[in-house]
Amino acid sequence: MPAPGTPLQHLGFLTIGSFDPTDPRPGHEATLRVVELGEQLGFDSAWLRHRHLQPGISSPVAVLAALTQRTSRIALGTAVTPLAWENPLRLAEDLATVDVLSGGRLHPGVSIGPPMHWDDVRGALYPDTADAEDFTYTRVERLLRLVAGEPAASFSGREGVAEEWSDRVQPHSPGLRERLWYGGGSTRSAQWAGQAGMNLLTSSVVKAEGDRTDFAAIQAEQVRAYREAGGTGRVSQGLVVIPTDSATADQRERYAAYVAERTPRTRSPQGPARLLFAADLVGSSEEIAEALYAHAGFREVTDVAFALPFSFAETDYEQILTDIATRLGPQLGWTPV
Known part of the structure; x- marks a missing residue:
């Protein structure tokens, strides 16, 4: 048994929502069932990845609706919505609407930067304004102000017989602003999130800054940088964990092959951005708990949203989530709702 530290307060999971492009409905329905199962198992939160022009959920807000x-009961989040693809005003309306429908359970996570494959999609995404679009933190600040209820228009009041106009986003959902998260993978982004009064999502990817290549140490430093910059919100970590306690022999074999295929990318920074990927954790819940307690990044948080592996079958997700909720979570001091 690993030595217990501070009990884990919030246990969530993250899914990409994969589907067959030739028949997308079954995959979307499977994602709905997986989240329903998560609620039944007592998870605190379920998060959807955002994937554009890929066979993964392109519109998490619609699925969350x-x-x-x-x-x-379960909190519903996005991890994360890339704001480069969004109009902050329209997104604020969508988020507020879903939050109202959920009874205040929405936890939107966002990030900045140009869209992936920008040169390939700019003509379709912003045919007239591509060179004028601002993909900096300013885009997040616009969303924050609009969600908080600051003016979105210069006119309000009655027009004609029955038209009522508001100068702020409708519906307005009090409390949503405090439930916004920023997905950061660098020290600068962690600091900015702290200064902006947002919660911080850390994941299985960070930037290798300088000559350092220790993922866990870099992630821990980023969490501390968030707090030193004034961040008082929640911080959640999102590693890939695959417990095998109740897995069949076939599942264990496939899980091991999946991790082996992904492991080489964790050994050195990848690409021009020098991205560092965390190693996937596979094994018994006791083994995974021991690895987490030894992980410097994990020791800085009391929230996690463990990422489900890509492209697994629904039965695999059922086994993994059940083991996380009934075995790994309790090993980490977590109590199901």
Whole structure:
């Protein structure tokens, strides 16, 4: 048994929501069922990745709207929505609407930067304004102000017989501003999130800054930088964990092959951005708990949203989530809702 530290307060999971492009409905329905299962198992939160032009959920807000009607307790989040693809005013309206439908359970996570494959999509995404678009933190600040209820227009009041106009986003959902998260992978982004009064999402990817290549140490430093910059919100870590306690022999073999294929990328920084990927954790819940307690990044948080592996079957997710909720979570001091 690993030596217990501070009990884990919030246990969540993250899914990409994969589907067959030739028949997308079954995959989307499977994602809904997986989140329903997460609520039944007592998870605190379920998060959807955002994937554009890929066979993964392209519109998490729409899927989360469906989930507000199929769940009643579990927090629902995005991890993360790349704001380069969004108009902050329209997104603020969508988020507020889903938050109202959920009864105040929405936890939107966002990030900045140009869209991936920008040169390939700019003509379709911003045919007239590509060179004028601002993909900096300013885009997040616009969203924060609009969600908080600051003016979105210069006119309000009655027009004609029955038209009522508001100068702020409708519906307005009090409390949503405090539930916004920033997905950061660098010291600068962690600091900015702290200064902006946002919660911080850390994941299985960080930037290798300088000559350092120790993922856990870099992630821990980023969390501390968030707090030193004034961040008082929640901080959540999102590693990939695959407990095998109740897995079949076939599942264990496939899980091991999946991790082996992904492991080489964890050994050195990848690409021009020098991204460092965390190693996937596979094994018994006791083994994973021991690895987490030895992880400097994990020791800085009391929230996690463990990422489910890509492209697994629904039965695999059922086994993994059940083991996380009934075995790994309790090993980390967590109590299901």
